[in-house]
Amino acid sequence: MGRPVREPIGRQLTRTAKILGRAFDDALVAAGGSQPMWLVLITLKSRQVANQRELADAVGIRGATLTHHLNAMESVGLVTRRRHPDNRRVHLVELTAEGDALFLRLREVVTAFDRRIRDGLSEEDVARLGDLLTRLRANVADQAS
Amino acid sequence: MGRPVREPIGRQLTRTAKILGRAFDDALVAAGGSQPMWLVLITLKSRQVANQRELADAVGIRGATLTHHLNAMESVGLVTRRRHPDNRRVHLVELTAEGDALFLRLREVVTAFDRRIRDGLSEEDVARLGDLLTRLRANVADQAS
DNA sequence: ATCTAACCCTTTGACATCTAACGCTTAGGA
DNA sequence: TCCTAAGCGTTAGATGTCAAAGGGTTAGAT
Numbered sequence: 001m002g003r004p005v006r007e008p009i010g011r012q013l014t015r016t017a018k019i020l021g022r023a024f025d026d027a028l029v030a031a032g033g034s035q036p037m038w039l040v041l042i043t044l045k046s047r048q049v050a051n052q053r054e055l056a057d058a059v060g061i062r063g064a065t066l067t068h069h070l071n072a073m074e075s076v077g078l079v080t081r082r083r084h085p086d087n088r089r090v091h092l093v094e095l096t097a098e099g100d101a102l103f104l105r106l107r108e109v110v111t112a113f114d115r116r117i118r119d120g121l122s123e124e125d126v127a128r129l130g131d132l133l134t135r136l137r138a139n140v141a142d143q144a145s
Numbered sequence: 146m147g148r149p150v151r152e153p154i155g156r157q158l159t160r161t162a163k164i165l166g167r168a169f170d171d172a173l174v175a176a177g178g179s180q181p182m183w184l185v186l187i188t189l190k191s192r193q194v195a196n197q198r199e200l201a202d203a204v205g206i207r208g209a210t211l212t213h214h215l216n217a218m219e220s221v222g223l224v225t226r227r228r229h230p231d232n233r234r235v236h237l238v239e240l241t242a243e244g245d246a247l248f249l250r251l252r253e254v255v256t257a258f259d260r261r262i263r264d265g266l267s268e269e270d271v272a273r274l275g276d277l278l279t280r281l282r283a284n285v286a287d288q289a290s
Numbered sequence: 291a292t293c294t295a296a297c298c299c300t301t302t303g304a305c306a307t308c309t310a311a312c313g314c315t316t317a318g319g320a
Numbered sequence: 321t322c323c324t325a326a327g328c329g330t331t332a333g334a335t336g337t338c339a340a341a342g343g344g345t346t347a348g349a350t
Contacts, residue, residue, distance in 0.1 A: 005191075008259050009271050010165055015205060016278040017162030020155055023285045036336075046150075052299065060160060065337055067300055089298045089345045114153050117284045121277070126154050129277045132270060133161040139262045140168045181306075197329065210307055212330055234315050234328045 013136070024113055031109045033102060036061065036069050037078075038110065041103040044079070044095050051090045078102060158281070165262060172258050178251045181206065181214050182223075186248040189224070189240050196235045223247060 025035045033041075039059040049055045056066040070093060073079045078099035084090035095103070118126060170180045178186075184204040194200045201211040215238065218224045223244035229235035240248070263271060 006275075008255070009274060010169060010259060010262055012275055012278055013158075013162050014166055016282050017158050018205065019282050019285055021159055024155060034335095051297095053297090060163065061336085062338060063299065064301080064339080068336075071300095087298090087346075091299070110153070114155060116288055117155055117281050119284045119287075121280060125277060128273065129154060130152075130157055132266070132274045132277075133157055135266060136262050137161050137164050139264045140164055142264075143261055179306095196327095198327090206306085207308060208329065209309080209331080213306075216330095232316075232328090236329065 009136075020117060027109050027113050028106060031105055033106045033109075036065075037073060037102075038106050040066075040069060040073065041078075041095070041099060041106065044093065044099075045103055049093070051084075052093065055093060073099070154281075169258055172254050173251060176250055176254045178247060178254075181210075182218060182247075183251050183255065185211075185214060185218065186223075186240070186244060186251065189238065189244075190248055194238070196229075197238065200238060218244070 021035065028034055028038055036059065040055065043049065043055055043058045047058065049058065052066055052070070053063055056063045059066065061069075070079060070081060074081060076098075077096055080094050080096060081091045082094075084092050121129075166180065173179055173183055181204065185200065188194065188200055188203045192203070194203065197211055197215070198208055201208045204211065206214075215224060215226060219226055221243075222241055225239050225241060226236045227239075229237050266274075
């Protein structure tokens with residue numbers, strides 16, 4: 001009779017990411033943030049970024065998109081932008097005290113969410129999942145047109 | 146020294162889905178389609194959908210979003226919409242010959258893409274990945290607020 | 291000294307997506 | 321028979337994303 005038509009793995013991945021991403025964003029919005037906002041905050045906290053380009057790369061969005069988020073975050077006082085004194089092309093982005101406070105609140109939400117989705121999965125399961133995802137990315141990158 | 150800070154699994158999933166999704170869409174666009182268009186086409190080919198709501202659910206988007214895609218697809222002659230004779234609330238969506246032809250072309254692209262991302266993965270690997278993704282979705286659904 | 295190329299960011303215009311509100315149609319009850 | 325509620329799809333308005341074009345700044349070559 002032929003094997004049953006299974007959902008392609010790519011489709012399942014997309015679907016899962018959409019469901020998780022939505023739930024994650026909901027949790028962040030409830031705490032006064034959003035998914036891209038969280039990514040900007042944690043990147044600023046965890047590494048030294050030289051300019052907006054690097055920040056955008058770390059977050060995984062384009063520079064134009066980052067501009068919008070920084071505009072919004074600056075307008076509500078979460079970050080400041082100022083020109084680099086030695087190179088006026090560069091905008092230095094820095095967290096304000098409010099930005100820092102929001103980071104701490106969101107971090108709790110993120111930690112709770114991570115625990116929630118890993119429920120019932122062993123360390124080994126998570127490691128294996130990470131490995132499989134990495135291999136998928138590598139396959140796409142390998143044969144990139 | 147503490148364990149090294151690993152990228153949360155949710156973030157890795159999102160990142161992977163974004164990379165794969167973009168590559169997938171690029172491949173479809175090169176063949177004259179797009180990701181949402183493909184999902185509409187294959188859904189129409191593979192099951193009997195009673196109305197647009199069902200179609201939207203199958204594709205994984207909202208009704209309002211589907212309306213846009215169907216407008217576009219109808220305007221280039223891929224599908225037709227007509228009122229159900231017995232229930233004028235319902236729009237029956239049907240593939241045209243052009244729609245069918247595009248489906249066949251895109252199916253080749255999709256098959257090739259699936260092969261490409263599975264390169265080096267055994268059947269068992271893929272099954273395990275599917276299982277892990279399913280468990281993540283279940284964890285989100287379980288504790289949905 | 292100036293000119294050109296490169297770099298950094300912003301602006302513009304486009305698209306996919308969502309929610310909320312609306313309009314048409316049908317079903318069910320008074 | 322009407323009237324109200326529910327169902328289906330579209331429209332309007334908002335957000336997040338991108339590519340392409342534009343403006344300011346710097347570095348390097350002539």
